[in-house]
Amino acid sequence: MRTYVFPVEREQGEDGRWAASIPLLPGCSVWGHTKEEALQNLRETAQAYLEVLREQKGSFPPEVEREAIRLPESSVVVTV
Numbered sequence: 001m002r003t004y005v006f007p008v009e010r011e012q013g014e015d016g017r018w019a020a021s022i023p024l025l026p027g028c029s030v031w032g033h034t035k036e037e038a039l040q041n042l043r044e045t046a047q048a049y050l051e052v053l054r055e056q057k058g059s060f061p062p063e064v065e066r067e068a069i070r071l072p073e074s075s076v077v078v079t080v
Contacts (some may be wrong), residue, residue, distance in 0.1 A: 002071065004050070005074075006022045009029070013076070016033070017032065019031050021042070028049045030042050
């Protein structure tokens, strides 16, 4: 198991909701009522997205392996 770190794009809509996406994972985009909710939704969606890719294809697209940050198995990611 590895930990991947992906750059995220976020944007607040006119209705106040937040959209968030991971450009390296086409179609992996969500929304939330707050920035934090959108990011949590995106974490969950990205997890499912990558699990399906691994099940269906056995690996991730080359751009994910090339451009995402991979952390060693024993890592902790903290955002403050």
